[in-house]
Amino acid sequence: MPASFEINETTITQKIDDPWLKGKGIELLVKRDDLLHPLINGNxxxxxxYNxxxxxSQNKTELLTFGGAFSNHIHACAAAGKMFGLTTHGIIRGPNLDQSNPTIQFAQQCGMQLHVVxxxxxxxxxxxxxxxxxxxxFPxxxxxxxGGTNTYAIQGCAELAQSLPKHDYLICPTGSGGTLAGLIEGSNVTTQIIGIAVLKQAQYLIEEVRKLSAKARSQTNWQLLCDFHGGGYGKFTPELWAFCQHMSTTHNLPLEPIYSGKMLYALWQLIEQDYFPFGSKIIAVHTGGLQGLEGLKYRKLI
Known part of the structure; x- marks a missing residue:
C-alpha cells in the first residue's frame, strides 16, 4: 500500500465567454474538475x-464498493486500485455482467474483482x-x-470549495448529495450554493445533505432544485444532448448529459429566466464522468 494517496489537484477554472451571458450580466466560470486526472477525476x-x-488507518488492504454497470464510481475505484496497488471489489447490479460494456471492461483491465448480484x-x-x-x-x-458518499467524502469536496476564486453562486449536479454537502461545508456563508438533482423525485436528498453537513442543517444559503432531471436518472432529452454538443464545439467544454451537462443546461435555463441578479459571478463545478459517454455510445443513446 502506498505511503500516501495523492494526485495533482490543481485544475483550471474556465471562463465561458458568450455574448448572451454578457447581455444578462453574468460572469460564468467552470471549475474543470474533469481534468484532475485522466482516470480518477471530478468529484x-x-x-x-479521504476514504x-x-x-x-484501519489497516484494510482492499476496497469494496457498489455500483451499476456503467457507474463512474466503479470506474474511478477500479482506476484507483490499479494506480495505488489496491485490491478492489465491485458489487455490480445485475442480473448479468455484460463483458462488452466499456465500463466493465475497464474495471476488469484495472484488476477489479466484479461480483454481479x-x-x-x-x-x-x-x-x-x-x-x-x-x-x-471480505474481512x-x-x-x-x-457513489462514494459518506462523511470522509465531504472533506474532499469541501477542499474543492475552498480552492475556488471569489464568486456569488456555486452550482453542481447532485446524485447522492455528497458533493453538494461538501461544497456547503467548504463555502463562505455569503455564497449561494445550488444543487441540480439529476434524478426524479429527489426531494429526499435535502435531508441526506443535512445529515452529511452540519452547515447545511444550520444555514439557509443553499438549495436543491428538483425540476431539471430531464426524465430521471440516466435519461435526457435531445435538446439537452444538443446543448452538450454545442458547449463542446463552441466553448471547448466537453460534457456528458447525465451529470454536468444536465447541470449546465439547467443553469442556462435559470439564466434565461433572470434567476440571477445582473452582475452575478457564478462558478459551475464540472464533476467529471466523461467516461460515461462511451457507455451511452455503446447503448446507442448518443
Missing part, C-alpha cells in the same frame, strides 16, 4: 481521497445484516457506499 477523486486515507440483493446494499455477511466474506476490505 470521484474528491470523495475517494483511502481512512482505509489505510441480482436487483433484489443489490437493494440490500445498505442493510446492516447484509453488510455484516459481506464483511465476513480485509474497507466498505464504501454506492
Amino acid at each position: 470521484k477523486w474528491r470523495k475517494l481521497k 483511502l486515507i481512512q482505509m489505510q 441480482n436487483r433484489i440483493e443489490y437493494k440490500l446494499r445498505s442493510d446492516a445484516q447484509y453488510l455484516a455477511d459481506l464483511r465476513t466474506k 480485509n476490505a474497507y466498505f464504501l457506499a454506492e
Whole structure:
C-alpha cells in the first residue's frame, strides 16, 4: 500500500465567454474538475481521497464498493486500485455482467474483482445484516457506499470549495448529495450554493445533505432544485444532448448529459429566466464522468 494517496489537484477554472451571458450580466466560470486526472477525476477523486486515507488507518488492504454497470464510481475505484496497488471489489447490479460494456471492461483491465448480484440483493446494499455477511466474506476490505458518499467524502469536496476564486453562486449536479454537502461545508456563508438533482423525485436528498453537513442543517444559503432531471436518472432529452454538443464545439467544454451537462443546461435555463441578479459571478463545478459517454455510445443513446 502506498505511503500516501495523492494526485495533482490543481485544475483550471474556465471562463465561458458568450455574448448572451454578457447581455444578462453574468460572469460564468467552470471549475474543470474533469481534468484532475485522466482516470480518477471530478468529484470521484474528491470523495475517494479521504476514504483511502481512512482505509489505510484501519489497516484494510482492499476496497469494496457498489455500483451499476456503467457507474463512474466503479470506474474511478477500479482506476484507483490499479494506480495505488489496491485490491478492489465491485458489487455490480445485475442480473448479468455484460463483458462488452466499456465500463466493465475497464474495471476488469484495472484488476477489479466484479461480483454481479441480482436487483433484489443489490437493494440490500445498505442493510446492516447484509453488510455484516459481506464483511465476513471480505474481512480485509474497507466498505464504501454506492457513489462514494459518506462523511470522509465531504472533506474532499469541501477542499474543492475552498480552492475556488471569489464568486456569488456555486452550482453542481447532485446524485447522492455528497458533493453538494461538501461544497456547503467548504463555502463562505455569503455564497449561494445550488444543487441540480439529476434524478426524479429527489426531494429526499435535502435531508441526506443535512445529515452529511452540519452547515447545511444550520444555514439557509443553499438549495436543491428538483425540476431539471430531464426524465430521471440516466435519461435526457435531445435538446439537452444538443446543448452538450454545442458547449463542446463552441466553448471547448466537453460534457456528458447525465451529470454536468444536465447541470449546465439547467443553469442556462435559470439564466434565461433572470434567476440571477445582473452582475452575478457564478462558478459551475464540472464533476467529471466523461467516461460515461462511451457507455451511452455503446447503448446507442448518443
